[in-house]
Amino acid sequence: MDDKTKDSVLELEARLKSLSENFDREMRARGFDPAQAENVALPDALARLYMERQLLLEELNNIEATDIR
Numbered sequence: 001m002d003d004k005t006k007d008s009v010l011e012l013e014a015r016l017k018s019l020s021e022n023f024d025r026e027m028r029a030r031g032f033d034p035a036q037a038e039n040v041a042l043p044d045a046l047a048r049l050y051m052e053r054q055l056l057l058e059e060l061n062n063i064e065a066t067d068i069r
Contacts, residue, residue, distance in 0.1 A: 001067050009063055016056045023049045 001009075024034040026046055037050055 005063065005067065009060065012056055012060050012063070016053065016060065019049065019053050019056065023053055 023037075023046070026049060027034040027037065030043065030046065032040060032042075032046070037046075042050060
């Protein structure tokens with residue numbers, strides 16, 4: 001993995017951590033259990049946060065999968 005890729009991964013991981021913390025906080029504020037995010041119908045704001053988090057996870061997984069090859 002080159003330095004640019006490492007920097008990208010670190011940046012994505014930091015964004016993911018921040019987004020996950022925000023998502024969990026918002027879920028709890030609305031009376032949801034964050035562990036059940038995949039099993040409940042989410043209001044629009046939470047659904048957007050969830051999708052953004054999933055896209056970041058997918059992007060990280062793609063970088064790591066590409067780097068393994």
